[in-house]
Amino acid sequence: MNDLQFDPARPLDLVAVGRLCIDLNANETGRPMEETMTFTKYVGGSPANIIIGTARLGMRTGFIGKLADDQMGRFIRSYLQKDGIDDSQVCVDHTGAVTGLAFTEIKSPQECSILMYRDNVADLLLSTDEISEDYIRQSKALLISGTALAQSPSREAVFLALEFARRHNVTVFFDLDYRPYTWKSAAETAVYYNLAAEKCDCIIGTREEFNMMENLYNVTDADDEATAARWFSQQAKLVVIKHGGSGSIAYTADGLNHRSGIFPAKVLKTFGAGDSYASAFIHSLMQGDSVSEAMRRGSASASIVISRHSCSDAMPTLEELEAFLQSNEEVVSGA
Amino acid sequence: MNDLQFDPARPLDLVAVGRLCIDLNANETGRPMEETMTFTKYVGGSPANIIIGTARLGMRTGFIGKLADDQMGRFIRSYLQKDGIDDSQVCVDHTGAVTGLAFTEIKSPQECSILMYRDNVADLLLSTDEISEDYIRQSKALLISGTALAQSPSREAVFLALEFARRHNVTVFFDLDYRPYTWKSAAETAVYYNLAAEKCDCIIGTREEFNMMENLYNVTDADDEATAARWFSQQAKLVVIKHGGSGSIAYTADGLNHRSGIFPAKVLKTFGAGDSYASAFIHSLMQGDSVSEAMRRGSASASIVISRHSCSDAMPTLEELEAFLQSNEEVVSGA
């Protein structure tokens, strides 16, 4: 029902590689962070959120990453274990690196911002030594996210994981997840995003993220169709371009496109929308659903998470997602 | 009543230079931080705590420091302002530095630890350009703390402040406050601690901190009296050496020493004991009290703060301190 291929013989469904960190979400919302006095701690980081989301939906998952040797790192590991995510490839830094932090400010559902701590973080110290060819080839699919490309040696570790994935026909999902603060320049960012994207089967990002990748190469007439076509000439079979409030468009190599709608929600904050979308979307594609159905389930999952306080902890189980889909109606804008 | 001299004509009593940061104290105590889910935010950093403590006791205070250009930095500034501390010399970083963090773990009153975030912090970016000779000479006294010596350019800024203080007869208090994580090596630490201590009138530190300073110079027969004598041959007139549970000894240049006692307290955590001691001790010395009386008031202030949840926010007012002294009895060990 979709063009992506997943080898049913593999013991793992999805392995994610990259950032594991901590969100510290303001308990007192509706005000600037200057006036926030207490924070609640959650596991965070885009690939961590997505793998937690897919584990909740019933997938057999694993993570390749690096944790700080501190209380924050140990909390993250035990959280992954509680959700049944294989952490055998989650190693521990011994250089004194810290756990990345994201303090969230929730002034209003429309005004959310993040204060990041990304200096000397353990997740970017993942190295090529810690990438096992044998592990990667046991999985149907690999998920990478752009932040892991931001610095050496994590950048090289991701490129090595991509090489192993390609060699063993592991389908690769690339969640662009571009966060400017860990990158030195727009040009550096674009170079490595493009080199990675060349090797991926399914690329998911916002229009702005694709523009960032194309600007360096003097692409001026960027439209979604041209963007998708560019990647179809490489390895991609599915390209999803998100347009914020106006929904997403998925392009397939056969030239068709698919628009997703929205499930109206009581929005607490917008954080986590993309990660929850991605987890239900990937789960659905790997079940063999059509692209349209996968997008519908992605939107439903996003609706659930943005009405809750966290990203990771808020990820719905399969039962919750099904219940939501039965009792809520998708609204397709511009249809 | 003590050997330190303070010029009564100066408009400011005490100016502190150095670290301004954030404490995130575990709300759920009596457990490892892995199991702590929420944290409360306070202003932190040794010189910040001491200046807040002395301001609460009624002194005219100012601060020379550097804040991150973020919500944490703005919270710190407004907190200083609320306590009436002059923040005209508190400048703002524009390089993207962050606010230093200290997550506290309170397993039991005896087992407290701190998880520090000290990479790329704004306070260590204070530079010589931001040290005003004119401001320093308006103060009776200057307080420096060792963490500000840990890196350039803050290190040079402190040495320049010391030069201006000496030139204008501003009495200098040096709170050693040695925190290994921001230093590259023990030798580097000892070199700059010694160079700074040569220019100070009153040096306050633990036995371990003085040992660290002496080890580099092959001093092997370190006892308190020899340590104090070493600094009396430089500028010092008062040297306070702390011995943890067994109290502190203050040496004066006349060869006398003074032992402090302890006020029994219902201890919640040990953080903040040193800073609250220092603030009441300095306040008392600057009122013209004897060294013994200053030590008694320091101990009382420490007793109050270790029974409360924070360091800075817990600092007593003069009324609270007097009330405590009237209703509690000092216990002098080994007397």
Add this chain to the structure above:
Amino acid sequence: MNDLQFDPARPLDLVAVGRLCIDLNANETGRPMEETMTFTKYVGGSPANIIIGTARLGMRTGFIGKLADDQMGRFIRSYLQKDGIDDSQVCVDHTGAVTGLAFTEIKSPQECSILMYRDNVADLLLSTDEISEDYIRQSKALLISGTALAQSPSREAVFLALEFARRHNVTVFFDLDYRPYTWKSAAETAVYYNLAAEKCDCIIGTREEFNMMENLYNVTDADDEATAARWFSQQAKLVVIKHGGSGSIAYTADGLNHRSGIFPAKVLKTFGAGDSYASAFIHSLMQGDSVSEAMRRGSASASIVISRHSCSDAMPTLEELEAFLQSNEEVVSGA
């Protein structure tokens, strides 16, 4: 006569990108450098040597690179100009970087070593801003060399140049030129060498260099044919693997291989053999010669250069090369 295509309409034959530096060759040879008292200055750097060599053979050439703003940088520019190499894309650093140096020690023809100065060198500061798509598309061919991949921002500049070359059908030669001292780790080196090689038409390197690229990917049964095949599955049409004294083998995508011989020479030093080989080899291929003929001319050029004191300055003109070929006989080993 060979599989590489060159668009005859382009105004430039070959553009090189990368390292421009200085060789300081021992004047007193046959002794360790400790006993060498004087040195002679030459332009150096693999792509610089190759472009000088091809210019001498009559090609219309250009260079994309970055020079230090000092006397060494200005000497290099004037040397390029004297050989008629277009230097419009050779920019100047303004951050205080220096010109890379290579002091050569010539103990005997068999024992040559190099003492490199590669810290803070201008050539590795070439940035993506300094790569002109318009310039690259005016050339029939582009030459890259591995040292330019060693650090940011030069690494990203090379990847951008490769993208522009591919987009405009500029044939890319990749001279592996692996120099361990500018790289952080073998894994980092292999990742970027592989990513670059995927985009090249002709790859020239030693067996050891190809091994370095394959080790990271757990390739254990490396033989020349498998190595070549690996690159034919990407863009490559010609892969040259050098085996030191036993000569080189060139593989073409049609499955054939070609062995080069050697012209006996009165060897002064071995430096420059590879660069002089590459310049005559590339020149010959671009004239439409067969791979075998190109290899023969490469070997002849190498023979000339290793009998002279420098690399760059020693590059023969077309007349010198032709004269050498007429009066010398190639010896094909193992034939």
Add this chain to the structure above:
Amino acid sequence: MNDLQFDPARPLDLVAVGRLCIDLNANETGRPMEETMTFTKYVGGSPANIIIGTARLGMRTGFIGKLADDQMGRFIRSYLQKDGIDDSQVCVDHTGAVTGLAFTEIKSPQECSILMYRDNVADLLLSTDEISEDYIRQSKALLISGTALAQSPSREAVFLALEFARRHNVTVFFDLDYRPYTWKSAAETAVYYNLAAEKCDCIIGTREEFNMMENLYNVTDADDEATAARWFSQQAKLVVIKHGGSGSIAYTADGLNHRSGIFPAKVLKTFGAGDSYASAFIHSLMQGDSVSEAMRRGSASASIVISRHSCSDAMPTLEELEAFLQSNEEVVSGA
């Protein structure tokens, strides 16, 4: 005959600490370096030159420093040994650091410039571990030079050497030798120059160097007498301020000053004038000569060296210096 005290019981006369590097002097003079084709190699670095100069005059000398593990480093060591300088405290770097280089350009006697290579140099990696208290106390005098203060860990090593020198009454000479390229900022430079100068017995520098040290402290009315007085209030007993062509003035703590004259010379280049002056000046003071006589001998030594091609290799022996003094007349300007 002068105020400096030297303990006659010590086995060594003078130990220098700091920079050991290589000068590469243009062989073809009277032209810009762009047109210089060959260079001659010499030992260089201010303290190296001075210690070689004093060894040639017959003093028992030693050096505390760090060499690169390469041919340049080994050349320097054997050169020191040939002059009888004790190299037992000259250690070898094992981190891959290089030997500092200074290429000299001699356009005319009045227009000389230097192109420095000071990135990742071994001499600045001297660490506190490599400073022996026992060695320093065997010497009558210690020579430090400002460049060794430019970076950690060399900076801390020098401060430790100063502490040991003070403790054991080793007389300290401080040759300011300020070279902007190894320092991050003027303020950083001034802070450490001032901290070091406080501990020295004899300070030798140009008016510009003393200004650099005073600017940070808002000293605006700098004249030589005030400058000297400032250091007499610390440890200094002799302050020499150089005014380029108009000669030097030496101040002594008794309030007197002494002006040096010049010996007319056939100037080849101005490099090395200061170092040759310092070596003969220090030698003379340590022989017990008057300050005036020491200055006369310093000027004579400078005259000899600026007429020769190198700095270190050109240093006169005692016989050469005496012969020069007998056959040449000092000219005292403005007398």
